[in-house]
Amino acid sequence: MTPDDDVAAARAGDEAAFTRLAQRHRRELAAHCYRMLGSPHDAEDALQETLLAAWRGLPGFEGRSSLRTWLYRVATSVCLRQARRRPRLLSPDAGPPRSDVTDLGEPVPGPVWLEPLPEDLADDRTDDLDPATAYLRRESVELAYVAALQHLPATQRAVLLLREVLGYSAAETAALLGTTPASVNSALQRARGGLAERLPARSQQAELARLGGAGRAALVERFVAAWESADVDALLGLLTDDVRFTMPPLPAWFAGRHDVGRFLAQRVFATPWRLRPATVNASAGLLCEQHADGAWRPGSVIVLGLREGRVGWIAGFVDPALHALFVTGSAGDR
Missing domain, CATH: 1.10.1740.10 (RNA polymerase sigma factor, region 2, helix turn helix motif)
Structure with missing residues (x-):
């Protein structure tokens, strides 16, 4: 049919x-x-x-x-x-960074954090699109882009996505939202301004293209090797000076090589880890398992934010339900 x-x-x-x-x-x-x-x-x-x-x-x-x-x-x-x-989603770096690695705070409960997207749940129409449009679709599910979207009022968010990601005209968007083209154009202008304040200079798609496939694989391989061997110095060599390490639903986060290095050495590497590369939010990611009580258990889902060939943001999501989502590929399992 x-x-x-x-x-x-x-x-x-x-x-x-x-x-x-x-x-x-x-x-x-x-x-x-x-x-x-x-x-x-x-x-x-x-x-x-x-x-x-x-x-x-x-x-x-x-x-x-x-x-x-x-x-x-x-x-x-x-x-x-x-x-x-x-409520509006919390930013993963809400509040000031911490320097005390012993106090990570209590997990903030509820659906209040931005969460990562598995590759197999992303829009699969990109293969049917022209390269420029497919590139834009991948950019539009990057973690930084989706995080920036959540700071916009919901209607501005909808207008921006319908106009710039899905390619609907102002008149079509107005019909979709039950408003006028003039209102759509006004909301789009405000949304663009709000988004520009929060997005990095280059998208992850641009960073990945700059690295190339071999460069991306080599960077991830070095990161995994350093993490699994608990080699703090090797890992710090892959990070930018102003690297951020966030880990919702825990409120604590760390900024800069010094504090991130202390956190890795004193807390993260207290137990063994094994990591598996994955595509997360159309970007470089890792599925992490932690060895505890004689068994490998779900640890975290990490998204690597790359900048000029180094890692500028380690976005770690430590909710076990998210790790299960990436393994099963079904958001409905939660």
């Missing part, structure tokens, strides 16, 4: 046809929800609500826009409602 046949059948109540339609758009909608909400778990919840609302509303779909555009309208509406119901 063609997609148009599936639309007609689904509107008539054929659940199998709707399932096929949903599957075609599932991952790109999930990526959109992740950009909006900053959490793969919240994105999965939003996606499920989107598909339920779409199934219920499909008989009223009149075909004045494409089904894909209509689904984005539903998904964006769901995400806006979710974003307005919950």
